[in-house]
Amino acid sequence: MTAAAGTTFWRELIRKPFFWGIVAIIALLALNVIKDPTYLALSINPNNGHLVGNLIDILRQAAPVMMIAIGMSLVIATGGIDLSVGSLMAVAGAVSMEFLSAAGDSFGAALAAVGLALVITGILGAVNGILVAYVGLQPFIATLVLMLAGRGIAKVITGGQNTTASNDSFRWIANGFVIGIPVVFILAVLIVIAVGWVVRRSALGLMIExxxxxxxxSRMAGIKPKGLLLTTYILSGILAGIAGVMSVGSVMTVDISRTGYQLELDAILAVVIGGASLAGGKFSLSGAFVGALLIATLDKTVLYLGISSSATPAFKALVIVALCLLQSQRVRSWFRTRRKARPVEPTVVKEEVAA
Known part of the structure; x- marks a missing residue:
């Protein structure tokens, strides 16, 4: 690679929004390493032979956010938004825990619990899609309704109580390991790759945009927006259901008031960090993937640095605002303009006069 080609490569890379998300992840990890040089160390648990460490915790914590961020990316690309994903996570957790508490500890029961949870959240996602595509409600209002109603549905399912179940196969989804990597993260990566392959290797992604x-x-070009809108909201609901299964599987308990609480905001942040436009017409699944990793790293950093819970939102907001400024083409252009407009050094002026 020539010097000119290398310069062009780096300029193109810097323009990609997810690049700055990766930079922010590295910066946060470096901040933690400064506090504790062993922060990135990995070790093997002698009891089960699994890898343990802060990086493993980040990967596990990022998986549910990745799921709802991928669904949110597709919905936002259509010009909509899905505020109900956090509540759908609670519904999925309530359905699976209630089912397992009665079905017992077997592999078949675990599969049935997961399947039932995804069917229910897919149906609720279809409700969002019908309200937006066929009834004509604004996406914000339609999904806000289900955001409020979803936790009520979860409370009805559980009788208003936190439900606990026991099933080793179901627990393995969230707590298992394959080659030292959490199963939940591997599953999330495979789903991201599968969704990315479908939307980018077919015309689906272009039609959504x-x-x-x-x-x-788009309608005049032969695209049927109603069916696509319904599909994207169903997919968002199913991915939220997967995220809910991942969340409750780690502790095998659903807390109706806490499961998925405000994770819709983290999903939107991950999508924005990834470079998607909230106005619609543009999305990046790889960017959302990086954004979810950044959110998980940021949450872990907040806890590790011992930042007060009252100051946590301000710290997260500061990091996100700084990152968005770095991503902004206008801000970078302003800095370039300021650098070019710098006055000429006096010594250089003297040399020019002498010449």
Missing amino acids: AIGINPRA
Whole structure:
């Protein structure tokens, strides 16, 4: 690679929003290493032979956020938004725990619990899609309704109580390891790759973006936006259900008031960090993936540094604002303009006069 080609490569890379997300992850990890040089160390648990360490915790914590961020990316690309994903996580957790508490400890019961949870959240996602695509409600209002109603549905399912169950196969989804890597993270990566392959190797991704750019023009071009909108909201609901299964599987308990609480905001942040436009018409699944990792790293850093819970939102906001400024083309152009407009050094002026 020539010097000119290398310079062009780095310039193109810097323009990609997810690049700054990776930089932010490295910076946060470096901050933790400064406090504790052993922060990145990995060790093997002598009891089960699994890898343990802060990096493993980050990967496990990022998996549910990745799931809802991927679904949110597709919904936002259509010009909509899904505020109900956190509540759907609670519904999925309530359904699976209630089912397992009665079904017992077997592999078949675990599969049935997961399947039932995804069917229910897929149906609720379809409700969002119908309200948006066919009834004509604004996505914000339609999903806000289910955001409020979802936890009520979860309370009805559990009778208003935190439900606990026992099933080793179900627990393995969230707590198991394969080659030292958490199963939950591997599952999340495989789902991201599968969704990315479908939307980018087919016309589906282009049609979703077309709807977000101009719904009327896309309809005149032969795209049926109603069916696509319904599909994206169903997919968002199913991915939220997977995230809910991942969340409750780690402790085998669903807390109706805490499971998925405010994770819809983390999903939106992950999508924005990844470079998607909230106005629709543009999405990046790889960017959302990096954004979810950043959110998990940031949450872990807040706990590790011992930042007060009252100051936690301000710290997270500071990091996110700084990152968004780094991503902004306008801000970077302003810095370039300021650098070019710097006055000429006096010594250089004297040399020019003498010449």
